[in-house]
Amino acid sequence: MNDSLLDDVAKKSGLFGIDRHMPHLGDTDGLRPPDWIFQGPVYEIFVRNFTSSGSIKGVKEKLEEIKKLGIKTVWLMPIHPIGRAGRKGAAGSPYAIRDYFEIDSALGTKDDLRELVRAVHDLDMRIIMDLVANHAANDHEWMERNPAWFVHADKGDKVRKPSDWTDVTDLNFANIELAAEMKKMIRYWVEEFDIDGYRCDVAGLVPLSFWEEVCDDLLNLKPDLFMLAEWQSSELHKKAFHATYDWVLYWILKDIRKHQRGVSDLIDWINLKKRLFPRQALSLLFTENHDYPRTLVTFGNNYFYPFAALLYFLKGIPLIYAGQENGAGQMPPLFESDPLDWTATDQRIKTFYANLIKLRYQYSGFIEGELNFSSQNGDSVLVMENNVKDKTFHAYLNFSAEEQIISLDGKAPLIGVDLINGEVFDDSRVKLDPYQVCVLDLIEDELLMI
Numbered sequence: 001m002n003d004s005l006l007d008d009v010a011k012k013s014g015l016f017g018i019d020r021h022m023p024h025l026g027d028t029d030g031l032r033p034p035d036w037i038f039q040g041p042v043y044e045i046f047v048r049n050f051t052s053s054g055s056i057k058g059v060k061e062k063l064e065e066i067k068k069l070g071i072k073t074v075w076l077m078p079i080h081p082i083g084r085a086g087r088k089g090a091a092g093s094p095y096a097i098r099d100y101f102e103i104d105s106a107l108g109t110k111d112d113l114r115e116l117v118r119a120v121h122d123l124d125m126r127i128i129m130d131l132v133a134n135h136a137a138n139d140h141e142w143m144e145r146n147p148a149w150f151v152h153a154d155k156g157d158k159v160r161k162p163s164d165w166t167d168v169t170d171l172n173f174a175n176i177e178l179a180a181e182m183k184k185m186i187r188y189w190v191e192e193f194d195i196d197g198y199r200c201d202v203a204g205l206v207p208l209s210f211w212e213e214v215c216d217d218l219l220n221l222k223p224d225l226f227m228l229a230e231w232q233s234s235e236l237h238k239k240a241f242h243a244t245y246d247w248v249l250y251w252i253l254k255d256i257r258k259h260q261r262g263v264s265d266l267i268d269w270i271n272l273k274k275r276l277f278p279r280q281a282l283s284l285l286f287t288e289n290h291d292y293p294r295t296l297v298t299f300g301n302n303y304f305y306p307f308a309a310l311l312y313f314l315k316g317i318p319l320i321y322a323g324q325e326n327g328a329g330q331m332p333p334l335f336e337s338d339p340l341d342w343t344a345t346d347q348r349i350k351t352f353y354a355n356l357i358k359l360r361y362q363y364s365g366f367i368e369g370e371l372n373f374s375s376q377n378g379d380s381v382l383v384m385e386n387n388v389k390d391k392t393f394h395a396y397l398n399f400s401a402e403e404q405i406i407s408l409d410g411k412a413p414l415i416g417v418d419l420i421n422g423e424v425f426d427d428s429r430v431k432l433d434p435y436q437v438c439v440l441d442l443i444e445d446e447l448l449m450i
Contacts, residue, residue, distance in 0.1 A: 005252075005261075005265055005268060005269065006020040006248075006272070007020060009247075009248045009251055009252075012247075012251055013232070013247065016204070016230075016231060016232050016245070016247055017204040017231040017232045017233035017236075017244075018232045018233075018247060018248060019233070022233060022234045022235070022276050023234055023235055023276075024234075024275050024276055025234045025235075025237065025238070025276065025277060025278045025281075026274050026275040026276065026277065026278070026279065027279075028238070028278045028279070029278055029279050029280050030237040030238055030277070030278025030279065030280045030281050031215070031227075031237055031238065031239060031240070031241065031242050031278075031280065031281075032242075032280050033226065033242040033243065033280060033282055034223075034224040034225065034226050034242070035224070036072065036073075036126055036196075036224065036226075037073065037126075037226050037242065037243070037282070037317060039072040039073075039361075040070055040071055040072035040073065040357060040360070040361065041070070041071060041072075041073070041312075041317070041318040041319060041320050041357060042071075042073045042074075042075050042128075042228075042284070042317055042318070042319050042320070043066055043069075043071040043073065043074045043075065043319075043320050043322065044075045044077065044289060044290065044319060044320070044321045044322060045059055045074055045075065045076055045077065045322050046077045046094070046290060046322065046332050046334075047059060047076060047077065047079055047107050048091065048094070048106070048107065048337055049332035049333075049337065049338055049339050049340060050062070050322055050339070050340060051339060051340070051342075052339050054106065054107065054337060054339060055106075055107055055108045055112070056079065056103075056107050056108035056109075056112040056113055056116050057108055057112055057115075057116075059074075059076070059116055060112075060115060060116045060119050063116075063119055063120060063123055063125070064123070066125075067123050067125060069320075069325060069350075069353065069354055069357065070354060070357030070358060070361065071125065071320070071357075072124075072125050072126060073125065073126045073127070073128065073196075073226075074120060074125065074126075074127050074128075075127075075128050075129075075130070075199050076127065076128070076129050076130060077094050077130050077290065078094040078095055078097060078129075078130045078132055079094070079103050079104055079107050079113070079129070079130075080094075080097045080098065080099060080100060080102060080103060080104060081097070081098040081099045081102055081103075081104045081105070082094060082096055082097070082098060082104060082137065083096040083097070083098045083136075083137020083138055083139050083140065083167055083168070084098075084137075084139055085137065085138035085139040085167070086138045086166045086167040086168075087167055087335075088166070088167050088334075088335040089333065089334075089335025089336045090335070090336055090337070091335060091336050091337045092167065092335060093167055093168075093334055093335055094130075094334075095130075095132050095135075095168070095201060096135075096136075096137040096138075096167040096168050097132050097136055097137055097140070098136075098137040098139060098140050098141070099140070099141060100136075100182075100185045101185060101188060110192075110193075113193055114193055117193050117194050117195060121194070126196040126197070126226070127195055127196055128195060128196055128197040128198055128199055128226060128228070129189060129195050129197075129198055129199070130198070130199050130201060131186065131198040131199065131200045131201065132201045133171070133182055133186075133200065133201070133203075133206050133210075134161075134170060134171065134201065134202050134205040134206050135160060135165065135168040135169060135170050135171060136150075136168060136169065136171055137167065137168060137169075138158075138167060138168065138169055140169075143169075146177070146178070148172065148175055148177075148178075149171060149172055149175055149177065149178040149181075150169050150170065150171060150172055151169070151170040151171070151172045152172075158170075161205055170205075173206060173207050173210055179210055182210075183213070183214060183217065186198070186214055186217075186218065187217065187218070187221065190218060190221055190222055190225065191221065196222075196224075196225060196226060197225045197226030197227055197228065198226075198227055198228065199228045199230065200227065200228065200229050200230060200241070201230050202230055202231070203229035203230055203231040203236065203240075203241070203244075204229070204231035204233055204236070208235065208236065208240060211227075211229075211236070211240035211241065212238075212239040212240045214240075215227055215239060215240045215241070216239070226242055226243075227240065227241045227242050227243075228241065228242065228243045228244070228284060228317075229241040229243070229244045229245070230244075230245055231244055231245065232244050232245050232246065232247050232248065234276045234277045234278070234281070237277060237278045237280075237281040238278070242280075242281075242282055243281070243282040243283060243284055243316075243317055244281070244282075244283060244284065245283070245284045245286075246273075246283035246284060246285055246286075246316065248269055249266075249269060249283070249285060250286060250287065250292070252265055252266050252269055253266070253287065253299075253307045253310070254298060254299075256307075256399050257298070257299050257300070257303065257307065257399075262375065262378075262379030262380070263375040263379050263380065263381065263382045263399060264375045264379050266310075266382065267373045267374075267375060267382075270314070270373060271373075282315070282316050282317055283314075283315075283316040283317070284316065284317050284319055285311040285314060285316045285317060285318050285319065286311070286318070286319040286321075287299065287304070287307055287308050287311070287324075288321050288324055288331075289319060289321050290321060290331075290332070290334060293331060294321075294323075294324065294328055294329050294330065294331050295307070295308060295324055296327060296328075296329045297329055297331075301327075301329075302435065303401075303434075303435045304435075305352065305435050305436065305437050306382070306397035306398060306399050306435055306436070306437050307399075308352075308353070308356070309352075309356055309395075309397060309437040310382070310397060312356040312357070312359065312360045313371070313384055313395055314371075315371075318356075318360075320353065322340060323340045324353075325349070325350050325353045325354075326342070326344065326345040326346060326349065326350055327344075327345065327346030327348075327349035327350070328340065328341075328344070359439065370386070371384050371385070371386045372384070372385045372386065376404075376406060377400075377404045377405075377406070378400075380398065380399055380400035380402070380404060381396060381397065381398050381399070381400070381404050381406060381432065382395075382396075382397045382399065383395070383396055383406070384397075393439065393440070394439070394440045395437070395438070395439045395440075396430055396432055396436075396437070396438045396439075396440075397437050398432035398433070398434065398435055398436045398437075399435070400434065400435070401434045401435070402434060403431065403432065403433055403434065404431075404432040405429055405430070405431055405432075406429060406430040406431075406432065407429050408429055408430065
């Protein structure tokens with residue numbers, strides 16, 4: 001492993017738990033994920049800005065379209081009432097929660113949520129909710145009733161870890177009553193609404209012992225429930241979470257796009273993860289989310305293809321932030337109301353994502369067993385190979401702005417298909433255009449995509 005890579009990443013990590021001295025847990029199993037989470041990408045929804053109605057009913061109305069894309073799991077960003085004290089923007093942040101047991105009336109009712117969960121399950125899909133445990137809105141009802149439930153500085157002032165989160169105050173998990181009330185709340189949405197899991201905001205800022213107790217309780221309540229941490233630490237996988245974020249991968253991909261790193265750095269990180277994280281640990285894989293710019297902004301309209309495609313070949317959970325699949329370039333503002341424009345769809349991009357999802361469903365060779373990685377053509381091309389059930393799959397991702405020729409060492413006959421434009425070719429070599437993605441089946445002369 002290139003130590004300078006992890007050193008550089010650790011400097012960028014901020015609050016996110018990345019530490020080059022993380023425990024090496026690669027010889028342990030960790031918490032076993034539920035089978036259903038492997039079935040497809042997670043689709044992130046900011047309810048207020050998802051449809052013109054900005055409502056839970058609006059989400060329900062688009063479920064068929066989401067399922068058609070190949071999505072099996074939807075993630076709702078927080079849907080609770082938003083604080084007013086210190087509010088950011090006109091609409092406020094959904095992560096400044098004023099009441100954990102209620103739903104923001106602007107989004108709908110509890111009956112609307114029950115109907116949405118039923119509709120999701122009827123479509124053989126799953127639904128997880130955002131869980132914000134580290135902090136609450138400055139005007140949360142507990143402020144006056146239970147002031148000891150919040151963290152206070154020496155002079156008595158309430159505090160928050162990141163100073164710019166002016167609309168929230170940290171919760172005090174040293175207080176036994178607070179911890180008990182949070183556990184009650186977390187059970188509530190599972191018991192009363194049958195949700196399938198949680199995405200836990202800044203999970204590493206909350207005591208690990210709390211999460212381990214919560215996870216144990218929830219899995220006894222619903223054994224196939226899923227827990228995702230917005231954090232990146234191998235320890236979280238022991239008993240508390242099935243998946244954590246892979247910020248390192250995201251930052252490496254950004255550096256490759258800026259020509260500051262090569263494919264070999266990417267391979268270094270993939271190999272290091274095998275030593276750091278338990279065998280069953282999963283990573284959330286993304287090129288955008290509500291905290292980071294759109295994929296097309298970061299990687300470019302004509303260059304993003306290999307960066308996005310990579311996520312569908314790795315062990316982990318690809319993320320699609322609503323609108324990404326349509327080629328959206330504008331990020332929904334976190335503190336304002338500005339619905340997505342669903343009439344502006346780039347069909348070429350939507351087909352690309354649909355093909356990737358279909359590939360992941362139909363050909364599990366890229367997520368079963370061990371992938372072999374290599375860097376070719378001056379550290380510009382990533383080659384991935386795997387043999388599962390007597391079938392050999394090869395994926396070629398060109399991360400450069402130049403055409404690349406890859407020799408197949410006489411492994412013809414073969415049929416290849418370009419995932420971007422569907423071009424089919426029969427040759428003993430692969431010609432990759434700039435930023436092109438190609439997947440081949442070298443044994444049975446079958447197309448991987450239809």
